[in-house]
Amino acid sequence: MGGVNIPPVEAILDTAVVVALPMRQRFRGITVREALLFEGPRGWGEFGAFTEYDDAEAAWWLAAGIEAAHQGPPAALRDEVAINATVPAVAADEVAAILARHPGVTTAKVKVAEPGDTLDDEVARIEAVRAVVPTVRVDANGKWSVSQAITAIRALGELEYVEQPCASIEELAAVRAAVTTRIAADESIRRAEDPLRVVRAGAADVAVLKVAPLGGMRRVLALAEQIDLDIVISSALDTAVGISAGIATAAALPTAPPACGLGTGSLFEVDVAATPPSVGGVLATRTVVPDGRAPLAAQHRRDWWIYRVRRVHALLADGHPAARS
Ligand SMILES: O=C(O)CCC(=O)c1ccccc1C(=O)O
Ligand SMILES: [Mg+2]
Numbered sequence: 001m002g003g004v005n006i007p008p009v010e011a012i013l014d015t016a017v018v019v020a021l022p023m024r025q026r027f028r029g030i031t032v033r034e035a036l037l038f039e040g041p042r043g044w045g046e047f048g049a050f051t052e053y054d055d056a057e058a059a060w061w062l063a064a065g066i067e068a069a070h071q072g073p074p075a076a077l078r079d080e081v082a083i084n085a086t087v088p089a090v091a092a093d094e095v096a097a098i099l100a101r102h103p104g105v106t107t108a109k110v111k112v113a114e115p116g117d118t119l120d121d122e123v124a125r126i127e128a129v130r131a132v133v134p135t136v137r138v139d140a141n142g143k144w145s146v147s148q149a150i151t152a153i154r155a156l157g158e159l160e161y162v163e164q165p166c167a168s169i170e171e172l173a174a175v176r177a178a179v180t181t182r183i184a185a186d187e188s189i190r191r192a193e194d195p196l197r198v199v200r201a202g203a204a205d206v207a208v209l210k211v212a213p214l215g216g217m218r219r220v221l222a223l224a225e226q227i228d229l230d231i232v233i234s235s236a237l238d239t240a241v242g243i244s245a246g247i248a249t250a251a252a253l254p255t256a257p258p259a260c261g262l263g264t265g266s267l268f269e270v271d272v273a274a275t276p277p278s279v280g281g282v283l284a285t286r287t288v289v290p291d292g293r294a295p296l297a298a299q300h301r302r303d304w305w306i307y308r309v310r311r312v313h314a315l316l317a318d319g320h321p322a323a324r325s
Helices: 009-013 055-070 092-099 119-130 146-155 169-178 194-200 217-226 240-252 299-317
Strands: 017-027 030-040 043-047 080-082 085-087 107-111 135-139 183-185 206-210 230-234 282-284
Touching: 009 030, 009 299, 017 299, 030 055, 030 240, 030 299, 043 055, 043 240, 043 299, 055 217, 055 240, 055 299, 080 240, 085 092, 092 119, 107 119, 119 135, 119 146, 146 169, 169 183, 169 194, 183 194, 194 217, 206 217, 217 240, 230 240, 240 282
Parallel strands: 085 107, 107 135, 183 206, 206 230
Antiparallel strands: 017 030, 030 043, 080 282
16 A cells, blocks of 8 residues: 655665754644655655654654655646645744644644643633634644533533543544534544544544655545545644655645645744745745755754664664555
8 A cells, every 4th residue: 555665775865855844833742843854756855853852653653755766746637726824832822823834724733731731721712813813723632531521522612522532433423423513533543443442432523634744645635535525735843844744745635635744844933945925825836946044953863863864774674564565
């Protein structure tokens, strides 16, 4: 299913650039987003597995980058994709400036349940969002218990859906049975078999699929084909190179998805290239070539990424499932 042929590691390392993108707002505990970018015969690919991920996990991300650089995007069925603005767990008075980076956007995804966040903070943040955009979804990243989730959902008003309110599939199903708000699964879908478990458990209405952690554009499209849930394609805090793969995937789905979580480029102070901005909450498909504007990682961090690519590449070459079709 969408497995990629693995090129020699030198084909990756010969063009490797390691960037360190400063973020405007801390997100997922990250203030500087590092990634290794490389060029292949079909364009640029990104390897940006979060630094705490082990090599076996990171192999899926490298396979996704190799697919982009060596196979290129799947055939597009449309040339633009609706996106949500992503609102980190900020104070309510910071919300307007964040939304202003996506003029005309009509859907926002708001982070909730972060350490130190109270329900009052969340209600205020969401009210500030609702003053600007009509459709609001929230993402708890699995951090609520079932009872906290039910209490919060009742307090937060009309939501399009709640993404990953709790950590486990069983808890998602329990929350879903107790509320009328739709539930989305994100972290519960990191393996090919996960969407089917989510569906079987009645745990979600929406599947959030991310190209890099799931091993590439074609793998995501194959997963989407197997499940009868609404599909939202989201970023893994990708640079503009990874975002272009997310857009290409959303543009290749048989039906246009609801607003996708691909607006995270605006969380960076600088990205790896100038890219067309979102207009009216829509991003156009694009080819991204890093243009040298992004800050490069310090030498010791570059060395760390290159050693990581060597190890992870060796796993793929040794038959890691991300390398198989
Ligand atoms: O979905 C979005 O709006 C942006 C993507 C996003 O939130 C995200 C980005 C990196 C890591 C985790 C997540 C997440 O959905 O939890
Ligand atoms: Mg999420």
